[in-house]
Amino acid sequence: MIHVSDDIIIRTLARILVPFIQLYALYVIMHGHYSPGGGFQGGVILGASMVLLLITHGYGETKVRFSERGAVIFSSIGLLIYSGIGTLCLVFFGNFLDYGKLSTLLQVVPAHARSLGILGVELGVGFAVMAVMFSIFFDISTSGELPVDE
Amino acid sequence: MEVTLLVEAMDNSFRLMENAKTQAIELLNSAVRLTSETRAVEKKKFETIFTGAREARARVQNMIATFGILFVFWLVLSAKFDLFHLSLGVICSGVVTFMSHDLLFANVRVGDIRLMLWRFVTYIPWLLYQILLANFHVASLVLSPRMPIYPQVVCFKTKLESDMSWVTLANSITLTPGTITMDIREREFFVHALSKKVADDLSTGEMEDRVAHMYMEADHIYIQDVLDVAPIFGELRRTL
Amino acid sequence: MVMTTFFLGIGVGLCILVFFVLYRVVFGPGIFNRVAAISAIGTKTLVILLIIGYLYDRIDMFVDISMVYALLNFIGTLAVAKYLEMEGERK
Numbered sequence: 001m002i003h004v005s006d007d008i009i010i011r012t013l014a015r016i017l018v019p020f021i022q023l024y025a026l027y028v029i030m031h032g033h034y035s036p037g038g039g040f041q042g043g044v045i046l047g048a049s050m051v052l053l054l055i056t057h058g059y060g061e062t063k064v065r066f067s068e069r070g071a072v073i074f075s076s077i078g079l080l081i082y083s084g085i086g087t088l089c090l091v092f093f094g095n096f097l098d099y100g101k102l103s104t105l106l107q108v109v110p111a112h113a114r115s116l117g118i119l120g121v122e123l124g125v126g127f128a129v130m131a132v133m134f135s136i137f138f139d140i141s142t143s144g145e146l147p148v149d150e
Numbered sequence: 151m152e153v154t155l156l157v158e159a160m161d162n163s164f165r166l167m168e169n170a171k172t173q174a175i176e177l178l179n180s181a182v183r184l185t186s187e188t189r190a191v192e193k194k195k196f197e198t199i200f201t202g203a204r205e206a207r208a209r210v211q212n213m214i215a216t217f218g219i220l221f222v223f224w225l226v227l228s229a230k231f232d233l234f235h236l237s238l239g240v241i242c243s244g245v246v247t248f249m250s251h252d253l254l255f256a257n258v259r260v261g262d263i264r265l266m267l268w269r270f271v272t273y274i275p276w277l278l279y280q281i282l283l284a285n286f287h288v289a290s291l292v293l294s295p296r297m298p299i300y301p302q303v304v305c306f307k308t309k310l311e312s313d314m315s316w317v318t319l320a321n322s323i324t325l326t327p328g329t330i331t332m333d334i335r336e337r338e339f340f341v342h343a344l345s346k347k348v349a350d351d352l353s354t355g356e357m358e359d360r361v362a363h364m365y366m367e368a369d370h371i372y373i374q375d376v377l378d379v380a381p382i383f384g385e386l387r388r389t390l
Numbered sequence: 391m392v393m394t395t396f397f398l399g400i401g402v403g404l405c406i407l408v409f410f411v412l413y414r415v416v417f418g419p420g421i422f423n424r425v426a427a428i429s430a431i432g433t434k435t436l437v438i439l440l441i442i443g444y445l446y447d448r449i450d451m452f453v454d455i456s457m458v459y460a461l462l463n464f465i466g467t468l469a470v471a472k473y474l475e476m477e478g479e480r481k
Contacts (some may be wrong), residue, residue, distance in 0.1 A: 008318050009334065015254075019232065023243065027227050045458065065250065066249075
């Protein structure tokens, strides 16, 4: 399933669409509190864009941008961001994920600090979900061994 | 009468340009021969300098163009123009450009970008009109009681050169009801058409002409190109 | 008021058309008919989502949702087609 498609229409369309899909996924993550979206939805769309690149251009093109080792690193980074923000709130004498206490660090009013804290947490969730979606698709479709490009 | 004069003038101008090109090539060859090093080493040095500089400049141009297009797309998506969201847009566009900057403009294209954009904008209404006409025809085919369809596969060789024009033509054919592009193998299109009238409309080649005119390919005198170069017609006529 | 009834009528008509295509999904002999029918249902669902957005007067929210659905429909059909091609080669 992961090899270069021999249909030029699909190859051209996929390579034009992938940057727009990624930008749309980042838009969905950032505007989580104004319109439907948030961390998980944006992460799924980011993972879907990587899957599109995989099934049309093969593993060679995708390895340059986001390899399988990158998936492991990204999921850990996402988790680090999430629990890092939570622990930062603990350090400032609040509860876990009590974003109001971050206002002294960021020099803004507590309401704005809560908004920024939620944004950071959503970003972490988005990274982790993207890496996990990519990893699930990759492992199921190649059953463990790396694909050899013909 | 005017058309033959125009064609003669084009022939003369092409001949003049060919002569000028051969003279310039001869000059360059003699200049190379006059230096002390051998000709092969000179040519290789020139090539490596120019391809290296061209590649680096093309990559920077690609990144800037991709960043611009993605930022405009972000502005269209989120209609908020305060500083926080604009800076978020710049960061997100920068991240996506860094990851996929060689995807959008993979082929080098010669030609004026603004002219191609304007011709693209004027191509869309014609395509919509064709889709409207084909809609009526297919609806009349399907709703009649004996359903006179004659499905057939039309193969034709295309004169277009780059993959963007192939994909544009294939998508335009598929968008028009009654025809579906099945495959493109080595510049040959395989199109499945629903009835004889639709297949005849396809094999006149008008859509292919319009796509070639839009992407400025396929050295084939399209009547609009002749009208575009008409201003120099008077000049050439005086020198004949 | 007239526009609301007009769009409501169009939405109901599209839902009825979805039921016609659903026949092919259930009874289509073979997998290819089912895949093509699901892709057609996805196209109609897109327009129904936009009409619902207009009726609830929050069109900007529903445009986001319908764009996501169009994307996932496209990638899903492509992935199923790739899988069927691979299965055909292996057999």
